[in-house]
Amino acid sequence: MMGVQEQAILDENAAALGVPQKQLMESSGNAVARVVRDVADPDSEVAVVAGRGNNGGDAFVTARFLTDYDVTVHLLGRPETITTDIARENWEALQRAEVDAREARDSTDLDLADPDVVVDAMLGTGVTGALREPEATAAERIAETDATVVAVDVPSGIDADTGEAAGVAVDADHVVTFHDQKPGLTELDADVRVADIGIPEAAELFVERGDLLRLSRDPSSHKGDHGEVLVIGGGPYTGAPALSARAAFRTGADLVRVACPSSVAREVQGFSEGIIVRPFTGDLLEPDHVDQLLDRAVEHDVVVIGPGLGNAKGTLEAVAEFLDEFDGRAVVDADALQVVPEVDTDASLLCTPHQGELRKMGGETDDDWERRADLVAEFAADVDQTLLVKGAYDVISDGEVTRVNRTGNPGMTVGGTGDVLAGASGALLATQEPIHAGAIAAYANGRAGDLAVEEYGHGLVAPDLVDSLPTALWGESDA
Numbered sequence: 001m002m003g004v005q006e007q008a009i010l011d012e013n014a015a016a017l018g019v020p021q022k023q024l025m026e027s028s029g030n031a032v033a034r035v036v037r038d039v040a041d042p043d044s045e046v047a048v049v050a051g052r053g054n055n056g057g058d059a060f061v062t063a064r065f066l067t068d069y070d071v072t073v074h075l076l077g078r079p080e081t082i083t084t085d086i087a088r089e090n091w092e093a094l095q096r097a098e099v100d101a102r103e104a105r106d107s108t109d110l111d112l113a114d115p116d117v118v119v120d121a122m123l124g125t126g127v128t129g130a131l132r133e134p135e136a137t138a139a140e141r142i143a144e145t146d147a148t149v150v151a152v153d154v155p156s157g158i159d160a161d162t163g164e165a166a167g168v169a170v171d172a173d174h175v176v177t178f179h180d181q182k183p184g185l186t187e188l189d190a191d192v193r194v195a196d197i198g199i200p201e202a203a204e205l206f207v208e209r210g211d212l213l214r215l216s217r218d219p220s221s222h223k224g225d226h227g228e229v230l231v232i233g234g235g236p237y238t239g240a241p242a243l244s245a246r247a248a249f250r251t252g253a254d255l256v257r258v259a260c261p262s263s264v265a266r267e268v269q270g271f272s273e274g275i276i277v278r279p280f281t282g283d284l285l286e287p288d289h290v291d292q293l294l295d296r297a298v299e300h301d302v303v304v305i306g307p308g309l310g311n312a313k314g315t316l317e318a319v320a321e322f323l324d325e326f327d328g329r330a331v332v333d334a335d336a337l338q339v340v341p342e343v344d345t346d347a348s349l350l351c352t353p354h355q356g357e358l359r360k361m362g363g364e365t366d367d368d369w370e371r372r373a374d375l376v377a378e379f380a381a382d383v384d385q386t387l388l389v390k391g392a393y394d395v396i397s398d399g400e401v402t403r404v405n406r407t408g409n410p411g412m413t414v415g416g417t418g419d420v421l422a423g424a425s426g427a428l429l430a431t432q433e434p435i436h437a438g439a440i441a442a443y444a445n446g447r448a449g450d451l452a453v454e455e456y457g458h459g460l461v462a463p464d465l466v467d468s469l470p471t472a473l474w475g476e477s478d479a
Contacts, residue, residue: 004125004126004160007182007213007319007356008213009023010199011210012198012209012210013209013210013245015210015272019198019199019203019207021201021389021460022086022124025058027195028152029060029063029064029365030061031060032062032119034180035150035193036117039148042068043069043070044117045070045113045115047115047145048060048065048074048119048121049076049112049118049142050119050121050122051123052081052104053084054086056076056121057084057087057088057124059152060091062093062119062121063146064099065461070100072101073101074100074102074110075103075206076138077109077134078254080334083410088370095226097169098471103211104134104176107134107137110134110137110138110449112142112145115145117147118150118248119150119152120156121151122135122138124236125160130157130166133223136167136168138361139169140455142170143171148301149171149173151171151172151175154175155170155172155190156185157169157171157272158181158188161300162187163187164184164187165184165361170393172247172301174190175192177193177194179199194349194355197322206441207403208402210233210448211443212440212443213215214440215474216288218427226252226254227255227427228301229248229256229304229426229430230259230296230297230302230303231244231256231305231309232285232303232309233260233309234308235263235310236266236310237310238267239416239419240308240334241258241307241308241419242258242272242275243269243420243423244304244422245257245271245423246271246272246274246466247427247465247469248304248424250424250466251423251424251428251441251473253426256276256423257275257276257278257300258276259296261284262282263282264278264386275388275471279293284314284315285314290325294325294326297328298393301429302328302426302429303329303330303331304333305319305322305323305331305336306331306334306336307331307422309336309345311338316335316336316339316422320343322341323345324406326415327347329350329429330350330429331429332350333350333351334418337361338360339437341361341453347384348437349386350388350429351388352390352418353387353388354389355390358376358387358389361379362379363389364379365389369392369393376397377397377399377422380398380399385434386397386435387440388425390421390442393405394446396435403435403438405442406446407440407442407450408445411449411453411456411459412449412453413448414460416463417462417463417465419444420462420466420469421441423439425438425441427440444469445465447472448466448468448469448471
């Protein structure tokens with residue numbers, strides 16, 4: 001079952017994979033036309049009530065396929081206000097086909113007469129809340145007819161995720177929805193048909209630009225709404241926690257703090273003026289530091305633990321104790337990963353191993369990415385956590401959902417790119433479920449590497465990825 005946002009993501013991913021929205025619209029309109037043929041004989045009168053978005057565009061296609069019916073298309077608004085290029089192109093195709101297409105600039109212009117079928121295509125799944133004018137009056141006019149009502153994707157006025165209406169809504173007899181069932185449609189007293197419109201399975205498997213739609217921000221959001229991240233790292237290494245912190249900032253976190261041994265605090269701070277350092281005594285993370293770190297962790301949305309910590313016995317014991325007691329969200333990376341299979345934690349973990357680290361955790365891998373995806377999914381189910389296994393193809397799985405990322409290049413074998421990924425994952429885990437945070441982080445990290453290699457070739461270094469992350473996430477698409 002698929003929510004509204006998931007459908008939008010799939011549509012965009014399909015376009016990234018070479019199946020354009022125009023092709024999907026053609027298939028959608030054809031599917032609606034098939035249902036009209038099922039419920040009404042040829043020469044029946046069909047009134048199409050269409051909005052100015054892609055839902056209306058689907059119905060314009062439907063009208064073109066119903067050549068053996070008496071079809072009238074009622075556009076709610078002026079043609080020049082149609083909101084998408086593909087919907088406008090299909091409106092223009094109606095004109096060239098000489099279909100009876102009329103403009104209803106306000107509710108008084110809408111005269112449906114006495115049709116046998118009404119196709120409701122006013123508003124699609126992306127619109128929620130009470131119907132406004134002229135849609136509200138149009139819904140009332142539809143209700144006044146004796147027609148069989150066929151809704152495109154969702155009856156106008158109904159929330160596709162909940163099945164509820166905030167006011168007047170179209171009471172449909174049949175609903176033609178696309179690719180997968182929508183949760184709210186199961187609540188309706190209507191015949192709901194799910195049409196296959198040609199979205200490839202790859203659009204669900206491979207991470208593509210559509211996944212970035214999850215990152216939309218509320219314009220009224222405030223400082224802290226997009227995540228406060230605590231990086232626990234450093235000791236043997238100073239660059240790793242600093243890279244993770246900088247990557248978290250560049251991936252949208254509002255505040256990032258680094259808890260590190262006091263012996264390296266000054267060096268970590270020196271990497272970026274934005275990093276807030278919270279030192280603990282000594283040269284390495286030790287079990288004596290765990291209570292202090294737990295107190296700090298509860299003040300943050302996400303913890304990133306592992307970058308630069310090393311694998312000293314006391315350090316690994318401290319990581320295990322921390323995870324045993326922690327019940328929030330954490331990204332686990334580098335040497336800290338090896339303790340994950342042995343800990344009993346209430347935390348929600350996103351683990352980011354490369355394939356060698358995966359083996360050290362007890363998992364299996366394979367040169368064939370499809371076989372590797374199956375093995376990662378099995379191991380994720382065993383440890384009951386989410387894994388992001390780095391490779392030429394990254395595999396992200398929580399044991400139930402598995403995604404594969406194909407961005408990135410051989411230049412990213414340089415040291416530090418994993419620390420960048422861990423930091424990016426931490427920022428995303430503040431606002432996303434682990435499977436989505438891992439998928440988007442892998443995509444963004446790889447795309448940042450692709451942008452960096454264009455400029456620096458295989459002489460790129462990890463900080464180049466950090467600087468490219470905003471463009472990878474929010475810059476111009478490759479389309």
